[in-house]
Amino acid sequence: MAKKIVILGGGTGGTxxxxxxxxxxxxxxxxxxxxxxDDRHIYQPGLLFVPFGLAKPEEIVRSRQRQLHQGIAFHExxxxxxxxxxxxxxxxxxxxxxxxxxxxATGTRLAPEETEGLTGPGWMERVFTFYTPEGAEALGExxxxxxxxxxxxxxxxxxxxxxxxxxxxxxxxxxxxxxxGVRDRTEIVLATPLDGCFTKPIASKHLTYLxxxxxxxxxxxxxxxxVDGSGGRLVSYDGREIxxxxxxxxxxxxxxxxxxxSPGLGDELGFVPTNPRTxxxxxxxxxxxxxxxxxxxxxxxxxxTHFEGExxxxxxxxxxxxxxxxxxxxxxxxxxxxxxxGKALLIDFNYETEPLPGRFPSSLGPMxxxxxxxxxxxxxxxxxxxxxxxxxxxxxIPGISPQMQMTGKKQPTSTTV
Amino acid sequence: xxxxxxxxxxxxxxxxxxxLTDPQQWNEDVAAAIATEAGIAELxxxxxxxxxxxxxxxxxxxxxxxxxxxxxxxxxxxxxxxxLFPKGPAKLAAxxxxxxxxxxxx
Numbered sequence: 001m002a003k004k005i006v007i008l009g010g011g012t013g014g015t016x017x018x019x020x021x022x023x024x025x026x027x028x029x030x031x032x033x034x035x036x037x038d039d040r041h042i043y044q045p046g047l048l049f050v051p052f053g054l055a056k057p058e059e060i061v062r063s064r065q066r067q068l069h070q071g072i073a074f075h076e077x078x079x080x081x082x083x084x085x086x087x088x089x090x091x092x093x094x095x096x097x098x099x100x101x102x103x104x105a106t107g108t109r110l111a112p113e114e115t116e117g118l119t120g121p122g123w124m125e126r127v128f129t130f131y132t133p134e135g136a137e138a139l140g141e142x143x144x145x146x147x148x149x150x151x152x153x154x155x156x157x158x159x160x161x162x163x164x165x166x167x168x169x170x171x172x173x174x175x176x177x178x179x180x181g182v183r184d185r186t187e188i189v190l191a192t193p194l195d196g197c198f199t200k201p202i203a204s205k206h207l208t209y210l211x212x213x214x215x216x217x218x219x220x221x222x223x224x225x226x227v228d229g230s231g232g233r234l235v236s237y238d239g240r241e242i243x244x245x246x247x248x249x250x251x252x253x254x255x256x257x258x259x260x261x262s263p264g265l266g267d268e269l270g271f272v273p274t275n276p277r278t279x280x281x282x283x284x285x286x287x288x289x290x291x292x293x294x295x296x297x298x299x300x301x302x303x304x305t306h307f308e309g310e311x312x313x314x315x316x317x318x319x320x321x322x323x324x325x326x327x328x329x330x331x332x333x334x335x336x337x338x339x340x341x342g343k344a345l346l347i348d349f350n351y352e353t354e355p356l357p358g359r360f361p362s363s364l365g366p367m368x369x370x371x372x373x374x375x376x377x378x379x380x381x382x383x384x385x386x387x388x389x390x391x392x393x394x395x396x397i398p399g400i401s402p403q404m405q406m407t408g409k410k411q412p413t414s415t416t417v
Numbered sequence: 418x419x420x421x422x423x424x425x426x427x428x429x430x431x432x433x434x435x436x437l438t439d440p441q442q443w444n445e446d447v448a449a450a451i452a453t454e455a456g457i458a459e460l461x462x463x464x465x466x467x468x469x470x471x472x473x474x475x476x477x478x479x480x481x482x483x484x485x486x487x488x489x490x491x492x493x494x495x496x497x498x499x500x501l502f503p504k505g506p507a508k509l510a511a512x513x514x515x516x517x518x519x520x521x522x523x
Contacts, residue, residue, distance in 0.1 A: 157485055221505070223484065225496065237499040252485070268486045 002031050003320065006089050006099040008079055009256075010036035010064035012044075012392070013105035013291030013305040019394035020313040022069045033073040033097055035089065039064050042133060043387055044161065045302065045380075048168055048338065050136035051143050052176050057133040060384075067392045079106070082262040084284050101316055104272050104281065104289040106259070108161060108300065112251035115156050115227060122229020127247045130169060131161070142246060143176065148185035149245030151177075154234055155192045156224045156252050158199075161292055161300045164347075166190065166250050167197055167207055168338045173248075174214040175340030189217035191234065191242055196220060199299075200354035202412065203347055206370050210339060224249075253300075255293060271295040276351065277327040279312045286319070288312055298331035298351060306391050307332045307402040313394075332404040334360075336380035344376035345369075350404040358409040361399055369409065424450040429515075436511065436518045440476065443515025451513050456503070460513070464501055467491050471507075472514035481511050481519040 005021055007014045018034050025032075046060030065074045078092035082102065089097040110131055112118045118127065128139035153170050160166075170190045177183040190197060190211065196204035197211060197218055211218055225237035227247065234242040255270025265283050266272050273282040274294040281287040290312050291305035298304055311329040318325050331351030336344045346367050347355035359365040367376055390397060418433045425446035430438045435451070437443055448468060452460050460468070470491040475481045484507040488495035498506035507519050 158483075223499075225499075237495060238504060268482075268489045 002027075002029055003100040004031045004033070004098060005101045005103065005316070006097045007032065007034045007103040007105060008082075008089065008258075009105035009107060009291075009293065010034045010068070010074065011041065011105065011107050011291070012302050013107070013293070013309060014103070015041070015064070015067045015392045016306065016309045016394050017103050017105060017290065017312065018072045019067075019069050019392065020309060021316065022072055023394060024313060024317060027071045031073070032071070033075060034064075034068060035075045035077065035079055035091060035097070036064055037076070037078045039076055041067055043384055045387075046384060047130055047133065047136045048165055048172070050133070051128075051130050051140040051169075052172055053140060053144070057137050061133065062388070067388070069393070079256070079258040080261065081258055082265055082287075084262065084264050084287065087286065100286060101320065102284075102287045103312070103316075104259075104265075104287065104293050105291050105305075106256035107292040108253040109256055109270075110251045111254045112249070114252045114254075115224060115249075117227040117229060118156075118249060118251065120227070120229055122227075122232075122247075125229070126232065126245065127227060127229050127249060129249050129251055131165075131250060139248065143173070146177075146186070146246055147180070147182040150187040150189065150243060151246045151248065152234060152242055152244035153188070153190045153248045153250075154222075154224055154242075155194075155250045157193055159300055160250050160253050162335070163199055163299055163301075164335055164337045166192070166248075167211075169248060170216050171210070171214060171340045172338060174216060187217065188215075189219060189242060189244075191219040191222040191224070193223045194220060200349065202357075203349075203355040203370060206345070206357075207337075210372075214340070253292075259293075267295060276331065277329055278315055278325040279308055279329060280315065280319075280325060288316060288319075296331065299333045299335070301333055301335055302387070302391070303334040304332070306397075307334075309394070310396060310402040328403060330403050332402060334400075336376055336383065338377065338380060339372050342377050343372040343374055344380050345372055346376045346379065348404060348409070353404060353406070353409075356409040356412065360408055361405065363408040365408075432518070434512075434518060437515040438517065440472070440515050440517075443472075447515060448513050451515075455509055455512070457501075457509075457513075461501075463493060463497070464513075467493050467498065467501065467506070467510050468514045471510045472516055475511075475514070475516040481507065481516055483507060483519070 041062050041064040043060040046055045049055035080090040080092050130136040177186050197207050198204040223237045226235040259266035259270040272289040274289045276296040281289050290308040292300040315325045334348045338344045349355040357370040360367045419430050422431050429442040502509040
């Protein structure tokens with residue numbers, strides 16, 4: 001009898017896992033089903049460009065089902081809960097899916113309602129998020145009318161998807177307002193709960209230097225507790241206030257809602273506790289997780305999900321064959337950071353090694369690490385094509401391995417971390 | 418860089434920022450001494466609720482809970498956490514609870 005793999009989530013992780021597993025097993029030996037609540041697959045890196053008129057929402061959204069290869073069942077419905085003890089998923093439409101292996105790839109959910117006042121007066125009028133297509137589009141309209149005052153970009157709390165996106169937004173806003181000739185009448189401030197603009201010290205230093213160069217203000221250790229949309233005030237839990245005319249918020253992120261309804265699956269925030277080396281969940285041996293849905297200590301980013309997918313496909317095969325799991329996933333992440341004026345930085349890092357300067361993918365380059373270049377910007381744009389045509393179909397990217405490589409990277413001379 | 422320090426008659430090893438490197442060297446008097454140094458005159462039952470939750474979670478899982486997890490699961494809401502432990506509640510409660518500095522985020 002055929003075995004069953006159920007994949008929760010038809011985004012980056014769910015789609016590439018379904019396609020990779022479909023190639024690995026014959027339809028006669030393995031049934032594969034994917035569940036998602038809707039049929040809109042968003043190319044999320046594209047959201048950053050929408051507010052600046054550099055991308056349209058319809059250009060970055062495609063059908064989820066159409067990204068899945070033949071022989072993969074797609075259920076378009078909410079997930080009610082996972083019954084770990086019976087190896088079954090209960091869907092909102094009444095369907096029950098039994099599984100031999102479950103893959104959790106439901107990413108994260110924005111929870112703006114967790115911050116006092118955030119979705120109150122001013123929401124979608126002078127308070128926006130670009131983390132949804134609707135928010136990004138509405139922000140674009142507000143931004144096109146914004147010609148004087150203070151623009152505040154705020155990360156409410158970590159973890160968030162793509163920790164560099166808020167910094168990129170600030171860089172692009174600087175470029176956009178300069179192009180429109182109103183930069184001298186506007187102010188840009190980035191307010192973050194972290195003690196620097198990024199989570200890793202060497203990259204944080206490089207990015208702080210760029211922020212200064214672009215005259216973008218930085219407020220660190222700012223734990224936003226309340227948004228007063230009508231008064232235009234962002235207030236921290238310890239009583240600090242930042243006035244704004246336009247607020248771009250990155251709301252609190254949580255795991256998918258069904259995780260909270262599935263006893264034993266997630267932690268307090270709805271993320272799935274997962275072994276960072278094998279991607280096996282701590283909940284059950286036959287439950288695996290990848291991408292933003294896990295609690296593994298690396299960035300929530302598509303590149304991470306892609307590298308995890310290569311590893312996890314092997315581990316599901318090992319698991320079903322009764323073999324020991326591969327423990328070699330290292331937290332590898334690789335991100336382009338758009339800096340405006342047609343340039344971008346590139347960072348490459350893992351659990352242990354923070355982003356370092358150098359060249360990528362090897363000492364011959366061609367792409368410089370932690371340094372602005374036009375080539376990196378081209379890389380970022382080209383990646384959208386790679387996403388739909390290489391990454392989602394489950395192909396490996398030639399010359400780039402799932403594990404991070406030290407070749408080309410400059411080691412810091414002293415370790416003052 | 419770690420140094421040895423004597424707190425409330427107990428010798429403990431601390432890092433550059435004053436976090437204990439070995440949770441086993443901790444006791445309630447050490448906690449009170451760290452709290453006093455940080456400007457908290459008295460550890461009330463509300464403080465202890467948070468400090469104990471922090472310490473127990475760390476000893477069980479190897480990770481210190483974040484401020485949001487504290488707000489959801491310790492029994493004390495985030496607003497009150499900032500009243501009890503001014504500035505950085507997660508960091509300060511970890512320090513008083515004798516566990517290493519939380520990794521922060523990614």
